[in-house]
Amino acid sequence: MTRRVGWTLAGAIPLAFLAVFFAWPVATLVGRGFFPDGPFTLDGFAQVFSDARTWRVIRTTLAQAAAGTVAAVLLGIPGAWVLYRTRFPGRWLVRAIVTVPFVLPSVVVGVAFKSLVISTGPLGHLGLDRSFAIIVASLVFFNYAVVVRTVGGLWASLDPRVEQAASVLGASPGRVFWTITIPALAPAIASAAALVFLFCASAYGVVMVLGGASYGTIETEIWFLTTQLLDLTGAAALSIVQLVVVGAALIVSSRLQASQARAQRLRTDESVESPWTARRDLGPTILTATVVVGLLLFPIATLVQRSLTTASGLGLDHYANLASTGGGTLSVPVWEAVGNSLRTASAATVLALVLGLLVSLVVSRSPRNEVGRRALGLLDAAFMLPLGVSAVTVGFGFLITLNRPPLDLRSSLVLVPIAQALVALPLVVRVLLPVLRAIDPRLREAAAVLGASPGKVLRDIDLAFLGRGLGLATGFAFATALGEFGATSFLARPDQPTLPVVVFRLIGRPGLENQGMGFAAAVLLAVGCAVVMGLAERMRPQEAMTW
Amino acid sequence: MSTNPKGRRAAVAALVTVTALALASCGGTPAASPSGASTSSASQKLTVVTHDSFNLSEEVLAKFKADSGLDVTFVAPGDAGTVTNQLVLTKDSPLGDVVFGIDNTFAGRALAEGVIAPYAAQGLPAADADALKADDSGRLVPIDFGDVCINADTAWFEANGKAVPATLDDLVKPEYADLLVVPNAASSSPGLSFLVATVGAKGDPGWVDYWTQLKANGVLVAKDWTEAYTVQFSGSSGKGPRPLVLSYSTSPAFEVVDGAAPPTASLLQTCFRQVEYAGVIEGAANPEGAQEFIEFLLSPEVQADIPGQMYMYPAVTSTELPAEWVQYAPLSDAPFTVPATEIAEKRDGWIRTWTSTVVG
Incomplete structure (x- = not known):
């Protein structure tokens, strides 16, 4: 009985957080759209859906999100192999670099990609400007790390002996891969795909910059209708469409995960990694190197180059300027913004980790009845929603819900880490859950039979296996919080800006000095992210026993 | 399975405490007091x-x-x-x-x-x-x-042996085809300002016809000012392909390097006063x-x-x-104007019409 109370409480705390800071604001704002002048009406829907533009926007959103997801998954799986199952010198560096795009503000990435492909850019002759391909490339740029890390996290703890046994018994490498490895990884792949799809479906700035004005997405339309027209009825109709799309993606993903989830043989030591060998690893390595160098480093290099370009050639002037307020464009020196970013991101990380751990532990239980299993499935999906719902809807929803005591938080600094945690939380769950689900329940049962208390089982089995996942999740959560801009920009405090806000400001001003400083600040953000991720990688779990 | 409620409760209590502490500490400064409180x-x-x-x-x-x-x-x-x-x-x-x-x-x-x-x-x-x-x-x-005006990369025009355009009507002439980039009026405030400038200049609905001509003459619509100015414009540090961009009358003053005359200029007959x-x-x-x-x-x-x-x-x-403002950031002496009340009344409709005319 007490056990049940304990688990219910463990689920209730994060759920209450989600309800107050997400569901309530969103439901209230969308609700206003249904009652524009008092009585309930669906006129807004009729108007929105009779517009041909709406359907084009929905098609564009689905097409780019689907293509972005497929491309990121196909390229990410070999990347996960190379970076998490083989050992080679400098691997930590590559792992860190891969995550950098994840924190770069989309305004900077938009500028970097666009500068490459416009007619005067280095890739101008390829005619990629305003093409579907370049949009997909930018989506892969942002989301490659999601696949590599989510899949890699599980792959790194899969016991290789099953595969070894199969190959000793005569299975070809291809057969081993398709019949053993891929099914074992399926939960993580489905999990990563769902995340990437949500990120792609709600991508905002980059798609419009690269694709041109006619590439409007559901997200850009909601932004326009809400912030510029305050047409809450039209925005509500599109928000419902967004929820349906996101909900459908989550259902597909959770079905896939449920049908494939099974206990795996997991290990927490490093024996699963083997030294890099050309015969086995050359193919995936070439592919991964191409992605890392061509797709990730090339645009980042243009940022670095622009951060070093001064009026008199190359130099570090813009970096030196970071110590100042850039001749007045900023209210505080960039170093102060770095401090603000680190503070809020740390708070957001703690919040996301604690709540994410609770959610993962609860969702990874296996209730004996169908109702329980369904409830956990819903709980899991609920925490993914903040990724797929427009930051504008959440931000405007805050204004009309968290507006009276005791929760008048509208001008409070507390909202910034809370908003960041909402976005980071699903990533934490996505990293931890596949690992927890793969733990053989017999392990827990055996421990319990042998007299271990539930607390001890939790600590010595669940948490021990989670060790490496926790390192990854921490890094991920921190990077997400550091780079989060959508929700943060609504809550921005001009006198206490975060680093992405500073980048946004500087890039939005004329003159070489402002621009150069903006790019230098973006490079700083990228380096900071790489360092954090590198450190998180090194967090090693205490060794756990395996069978 | 054996149970140890005490341990579990302690663990949950610890997590609750951590959550509460995280919430309390993340502000760093006290949360804003409820506005409207009569203390x-x-x-x-x-x-x-x-x-x-x-x-x-x-x-x-x-x-x-x-x-x-x-x-x-x-x-x-x-x-x-x-x-x-x-x-x-x-x-x-x-x-x-x-x-x-x-x-x-x-x-x-x-x-x-x-x-x-x-x-x-x-x-x-x-x-x-x-x-x-x-x-x-x-x-x-x-x-x-401030004045929102078309900016020209004067160095480009000199190098290409063309006269710098001066008026809105110049922008639709064939010799200036494919040279102009403007931010989207639906997603950018200066973009909207320029739309209103054309309403002031050409009247309502005369502006729709003007934009149809601009479109036929190859105007490029960028997502926002940042893309237009820093990526597409040839006169900024981005060194893009287009020598005409919508920006502010003050922008040339920020392209001054070492006190030399800036390589860009604003066209003062194309402005909207914001x-x-x-x-x-x-x-x-x-x-x-x-x-x-x-x-x-x-x-x-x-x-x-x-x-x-x-x-x-x-x-x-x-x-x-x-x-440098006195020297390089002049104001327009005849900016286009539209009364705020008229803008308030018609803005949404103008943006929708503009979107369907120019973006499609």
Whole structure:
């Protein structure tokens, strides 16, 4: 009985957080759209859906999100192999670099990609400007790390002996891969795909910059209708469409995960990694190197180059300027913004980790009845929603819900880490859950039979296996919080800006000095992210026993 | 399975505590007190709502805080449109005490929705107030202004042996085909300003025909000012392909390198005058503090700080301007204008028509 109370409480705390800071604001704002002048009406829907533009926007959103997801998954799986199952010198560096795009503000990435492909850019002759391909490339740029890390996290703890046994018994490498490895990884792949799809479906700035004005997405339309027209009825109709799309993606993903989830043989030591060998690893390595160098480093290099370009050639002037307020464009020196970013991101990380751990532990239980299993499935999906719902809807929803005591938080600094945690939380769950689900329940049962208390089982089995996942999740959560801009920009405090806000400001001003400083600040953000991720990688779990 | 409720409860309690601590610590400073609370300390707090380009020197702001003794909180939720619409949305429980950054493309909306309380500012000379006013009700106080104009990469035109265009009509001539880039009127405030400039110049609905010609002449629509100016424009550090861009009349002053004449110029016959206003928010918890803040914005220190910080001209026109502005950032002597009330009434329709005409 007490056990049940304990688990219910463990689920209730994060759920209450989600309800107050997400569901309530969103439901209230969308609700206003249904009652524009008092009585309930669906006129807004009729108007929105009779517009041909709406359907084009929905098609564009689905097409780019689907293509972005497929491309990121196909390229990410070999990347996960190379970076998490083989050992080679400098691997930590590559792992860190891969995550950098994840924190770069989309305004900077938009500028970097666009500068490459416009007619005067280095890739101008390829005619990629305003093409579907370049949009997909930018989506892969942002989301490659999601696949590599989510899949890699599980792959790194899969016991290789099953595969070894199969190959000793005569299975070809291809057969081993398709019949053993891929099914074992399926939960993580489905999990990563769902995340990437949500990120792609709600991508905002980059798609419009690269694709041109006619590439409007559901997200850009909601932004326009809400912030510029305050047409809450039209925005509500599109928000419902967004929820349906996101909900459908989550259902597909959770079905896939449920049908494939099974206990795996997991290990927490490093024996699963083997030294890099050309015969086995050359193919995936070439592919991964191409992605890392061509797709990730090339645009980042243009940022670095622009951060070093001064009026008199190359130099570090813009970096030196970071110590100042850039001749007045900023209210505080960039170093102060770095401090603000680190503070809020740390708070957001703690919040996301604690709540994410609770959610993962609860969702990874296996209730004996169908109702329980369904409830956990819903709980899991609920925490993914903040990724797929427009930051504008959440931000405007805050204004009309968290507006009276005791929760008048509208001008409070507390909202910034809370908003960041909402976005980071699903990533934490996505990293931890596949690992927890793969733990053989017999392990827990055996421990319990042998007299271990539930607390001890939790600590010595669940948490021990989670060790490496926790390192990854921490890094991920921190990077997400550091780079989060959508929700943060609504809550921005001009006198206490975060680093992405500073980048946004500087890039939005004329003159070489402002621009150069903006790019230098973006490079700083990228380096900071790489360092954090590198450190998180090194967090090693205490060794756990395996069978 | 055996159970150990004590251990479990302790673990849960620990997690609850950590969550609570995380929530409590993440602010660093105390959360804002409930606005509207009738405690005596309420008058000591001031919440200032601004657009996301708001910026003043740290010393100037610090001086205001010290002189007024107010505990000032700034919030900057977005551009002028976002700020205005948020004020409208939160009419019943105001977002703050004073707003800065509503411009004349959104002023009509703020006034019509009654979200601004009357206040006659002391610090603004009558002539300046009259020249920049949004309407006759004296609610919105002009703080700064600037001209949104086409900028030309004069070096490019020289190198290509073409005359620099001067007027809106020049822009639709075949010799200037495929040279212009403008930000999207639906997703960018300067983009919207230029749309309104064409309404002022060509009338309504004459502007639709003008944009049809611009489109036929190969105008490129960028997502926002940043893409237009820093990526597509050939005269900025981005070295893009297009030598004509929509920006501000002050932009050339920021392309000055080592005191030499800038490689760009603004076309002063293509401008829309953007005025930015401040106002006391209707229902403010601290209206006296709000008025004090507006007077502060009109004070000589802030007015002199505005060009360098916000790239706009101070509303108090007797304020001394930076030297390079005098030389390279001239104002248009005949900007196009459209009354704020007309903009308020028709803006949404114009943007929709513009989108279907130009973007498709």
